[in-house]
Amino acid sequence: EAQVTQNPRYLITVTGKKLTVTCSQNMNHEYMSWYRQDPGLGLRQIYYSMNVEVTDKGDVPEGYKVSRKEKRNFPLILESPSPNQTSLYFCASSGGASGYGYTFGSGTRLTVV
Amino acid sequence: AQKVTQAQTEISVVEKEDVTLDCVYETRDTTYYLFWYKQPPSGELVFLIRRNSFDEQNEISGRYSWNFQKSTSSFNFTITASQVVDSAVYFCALCPPMDTGRRALTFGSGTRLQVQP
Numbered sequence: 001e002a003q004v005t006q007n008p009r010y011l012i013t014v015t016g017k018k019l020t021v022t023c024s025q026n027m028n029h030e031y032m033s034w035y036r037q038d039p040g041l042g043l044r045q046i047y048y049s050m051n052v053e054v055t056d057k058g059d060v061p062e063g064y065k066v067s068r069k070e071k072r073n074f075p076l077i078l079e080s081p082s083p084n085q086t087s088l089y090f091c092a093s094s095g096g097a098s099g100y101g102y103t104f105g106s107g108t109r110l111t112v113v
Numbered sequence: 114a115q116k117v118t119q120a121q122t123e124i125s126v127v128e129k130e131d132v133t134l135d136c137v138y139e140t141r142d143t144t145y146y147l148f149w150y151k152q153p154p155s156g157e158l159v160f161l162i163r164r165n166s167f168d169e170q171n172e173i174s175g176r177y178s179w180n181f182q183k184s185t186s187s188f189n190f191t192i193t194a195s196q197v198v199d200s201a202v203y204f205c206a207l208c209p210p211m212d213t214g215r216r217a218l219t220f221g222s223g224t225r226l227q228v229q230p
Contacts, residue, residue, distance in 0.1 A: 031216055033216075033217070035218075041222060042117075042204060042220035042221055042222045042223055043204070043206075043218070043220040044220075045215075045217040045218070048215060048216070048217065056215070058217060059217070088156065090158060092218075094216060101160065101163055102148070102160070102218065103160075104150075104157070104160075106156070106157045107156045107158070109156070
C-alpha cells in the first residue's frame with residue numbers, strides 16, 4: 001500500500017531535549033515536505049526536499065532541521081525543542097507518477113513542556 | 114504571495130441538510146492547483162480532490178461536489194444530504210505550478226463542520 005509513515009504518533013517531551021520525528025514513504029517520490037498545524041492557522045510548511053541531499057526552508061523553519069540522505073526518508077529534527085513548537089506535524093510526499101498529488105502521513109502530535 | 118481564505122470558521126447543520134463550504138484564493142500564477150482535504154477527529158488528512166486551474170468543470174463524487182469559478186477565485190465544496198460521519202475540519206489549499214521548486218501547499222485556516230443527528 002502506498003503510504004507515508006510517521007513516527008511517533010504522539011510525543012511529550014521536555015524543553016531542550018533533542019528529538020527526531022521520522023518520516024518514510026514507499027512511493028519513490030522525489031519531493032517530501034514537513035508541515036505544522038496550529039489552531040486557526042491551517043498548515044504551514046517547515047522544510048521541503050526536492051530530492052536526495054536537496055533541502056530548503058519553508059515558511060516556518062526556525063528551530064527545525066531536516067536531512068535527506070535517502071530518497072525514502074525525511075526526518076524532522078528539533079535540536080532544542082521549546083513550548084512554542086507544541087503542534088501537530090505532518091510529513092508529505094509528492095511525485096510525478098501520482099499526478100503530483102500529495103500524500104500525507106498520519107501526523108505526529110508533539111507536546112513540549 | 115498566495116493566500117487562501119476560508120471565512121466560515123465553524124458550521125453546524127442537522128443531518129440530511131446540504132452544506133456549502135467556501136474557499137476564496139489569491140495567486141499571481143496563471144497555472145495552479147487547488148485541493149480540498151478532510152481532517153476527521155482522528156487527525157489524519159484525507160485527500161478529497163485536486164483541480165487544475167485550467168479545468169473549470171465542476172465535479173461531483175457521490176454526495177460531494179465542487180464548484181470552481183476562476184472569475185471569482187473561488188473553489189467551493191458542497192456536501193449534499195450531510196451525515197454525522199461528515200463531521201470534520203475541512204481545508205482548502207492552493208499550490209503553485211508543480212514544476213516549480215518549492216511546491217508548497219498554502220492552506221486556509223479550515224472550516225469545522227458539525228453534523229448533528
